[in-house]
Amino acid sequence: MRFDVVTLFPELFAPFLTTGITRRAYSSGAVDVHLFNPRDVATGNYRRVDDRTFGGGPGMVMMPEPLAKTLEVIATERGYTAKVVLFSPVGQRLNHDLVQKWANSDGAILICGRYEGVDQRFVDAHVDEQISIGDFVLSGGELPAMALLDAVARLQPDILGDADSHHFDSFNPALDGLLDCPHYTRPEEWAGQAVPEVLLSGHHVNIARWRREQQLRLTSRYRPDLILAARAAGRLSPKDEALLKSLL
Numbered sequence: 256m257r258f259d260v261v262t263l264f265p266e267l268f269a270p271f272l273t274t275g276i277t278r279r280a281y282s283s284g285a286v287d288v289h290l291f292n293p294r295d296v297a298t299g300n301y302r303r304v305d306d307r308t309f310g311g312g313p314g315m316v317m318m319p320e321p322l323a324k325t326l327e328v329i330a331t332e333r334g335y336t337a338k339v340v341l342f343s344p345v346g347q348r349l350n351h352d353l354v355q356k357w358a359n360s361d362g363a364i365l366i367c368g369r370y371e372g373v374d375q376r377f378v379d380a381h382v383d384e385q386i387s388i389g390d391f392v393l394s395g396g397e398l399p400a401m402a403l404l405d406a407v408a409r410l411q412p413d414i415l416g417d418a419d420s421h422h423f424d425s426f427n428p429a430l431d432g433l434l435d436c437p438h439y440t441r442p443e444e445w446a447g448q449a450v451p452e453v454l455l456s457g458h459h460v461n462i463a464r465w466r467r468e469q470q471l472r473l474t475s476r477y478r479p480d481l482i483l484a485a486r487a488a489g490r491l492s493p494k495d496e497a498l499l500k501s502l503l
């Protein structure tokens with residue numbers, strides 16, 4: 256799939272695209288990321304991409320024309336259409352289902368706003384979807400764009416060291432939409448705290464049962480909404496329900 260990212264700060268993406276377990280997803284082209292700076296198509300001596308806000312008030316707004324011209328460049332390069340996504344708190348909240356949807360797509364064009372925002376006429380004319388990563392304001396859409404790319408990249412086959420390890424992550428359907436269990440590594444005792452005995456036992460049935468119990472406990476305590484969703488989707492066994500009842 257191909258993601259075209261429209262950003263005034265393409266250099267922010269370079270270290271991110273070349274580091275960590277997702278690097279292979281990008282370098283192999285499984286998630287092919289192309290960066291475009293609207294300043295490159297802006298005109299005039301100063302190649303302006305922002306201007307004062309009509310109606311007055313502080314701050315600058317991204318001009319529509321350099322963004323629209325950038326979309327034209329992308330359309331020519333890409334040769335096939337793609338949804339245009341803008342990152343803003345207005346949008347639909349990003350979650351695993353939405354990440355999965357984009358991971359199964361041909362990609363998208365990701366618009367990263369800066370300043371006070373993007374001229375609304377560009378949004379009305381060209382933006383198909385808005386995506387939010389939470390109810391807070393950032394200084395630009397780049398971090399949300401990277402969040403989406405990262406979540407999509409790690410769903411690519413054979414990207415994680417253990418090819419299957421994302422099947423055990425929180426919010427993966429294999430976890431039935433519950434939070435992940437706690438993890439421990441060496442040493443067996445650290446700062447006066449021991450690793451739970453069962454994990455050292457080598458008894459895989461008991462370990463699996465303990466982990467499921469931990470998932471249910473954690474989720475019930477911190478994200479009861481996810482318990483309700485898992486129940487509604489029929490993802491809780493009678494054993495799960497018995498354990499949850501014992502927690503009350």
Ligand code: 9WO
Pocket residue numbers: 342343344345367368369370371372373386387388389390391392393394395396399
């Ligand atoms: C911000 C905004 C706030 C309320 C209503 C509409 C809005 N649109 C934007 C917007 O397009 N902001 C641009 C990107 C320019 C200013 C910095 N930007 C931004 C994106 N700040 N915070 C986000 C963001 C994106 C996704 N999830 C959380 C925050």
